[in-house]
Amino acid sequence: MTAPGYLAPMDVLVVGAGAMGRWFGAALSGERGAAAVEPDADDDATADAGTADLDADVAFTDLDADAAAAAADAAGGRAVSPDTDDRFELVCVAVPMSAAAEAIAEHADRATEAVVDVTGEMAGPVEAMAEHAPKLERASLHPLFAPENAPGNVAAVRPREGPTTDAVLDAIARAGNEVFETTPEEHDGAMATVQAGAHTAVLAYALAAEDVPERFQTPISSGLLDLVEQVTGTNPRVYGEIQSTFDGAEAVAAAAREIADADDEAFDELYREAGRVADASASGAVTDASAPGTDTDASASGAEEDR
Secondary structure: OOOOOOOOOOEEEEEOOOHHHHHHHHHHHOOOHHHOOOOOOOOHHHHOOOOOOOOOEEEEEOOOHHHHHHHHHHHOOEEOOOOOOOOEEEEEEOOOHHHHHHHHHHHHHHEEEEEEEOOOOOHHHHHHHHHHOOOOEEEEEEEOOOHHHOOOEEEEEEEEOOHHHHHHHHHHHHOOOEEEEOOHHHHHHHHHHHHHHHHHHHHHHHHHOOOOOHHHOOHHHHHHHHHHHHHOOOOHHHHHHHHHHOOOHHHHHHHHHHHHHOOHHHHHHHHHHHHHHHHHHHOOOOOOOOOOOOOOOOHHHHOOOOO
16 A cells, blocks of 8 residues: 555555546546646746646546546546455545445445545535545545636645645646535535536527528627537536436526516616626636536536446
8 A cells, every 4th residue: 555645656456447537547647638737937836837747646436448548548547347345545435426325335445545526516426425434534526617728727625635635636746737626515506507507598599599690790609509519529427417416497497587587777787787796706706616617517427327
């Protein structure tokens, strides 16, 4: 077993060979590719990034053996069977949110030091990890971006801290990401707005829009169409997982109905209220999860379809 500080490679099992599982494996193995950043000579936190990588030995398991093999090749690791008897210092669960609790129950006992997840929800996985790995370090992480848009903000909850999760968060930060602490309640409440609510608004616009020639488009409508293209350019199951996990859609539907039914005076007040929310968000008073440079739209792709 590697000593604290991890002067030797850490043994890691990633459960789920989807996009976010591959991102996590790459961040820890040092095979970061597009997720890597060039060290900044003026920044002590990244100046030695090339020599202080965790350089983990990463194994992947997935119900799709070909996906696990491909992910392992990309990370310079190996693929293992879902029923492997091997033990690992760290187990990372990177499956769909709806499968997180089951995957944690199935794989937590393969960890000797820590269990983490990157599924996108926090309350459920935190509870499952406490039940199935009560004596181990535990952390729930949510990269608030699609892997191809890395680096970005990474939300973190650590109910039980220690040297293994310290090393994991350090490796993620050295890949250029901004890791910030939160709580399951704060995180999941924010996701109701920045994911479920935002996606509902974008998809509703697309479904309600008429086929209008390009010459009639305005900057606002063109921007909305760009968002529609971004949201609909991936697997619908990713977004379906978000909608079924977090509240937010009903609030958007209710607000749209309120706007549609408003008289002039009521509309004026709704318009001003929306402006106040926008001002508060821009000042950081609402949430940092939607800060410029992050892409929350595909963050659930860490879940993807595969366990």
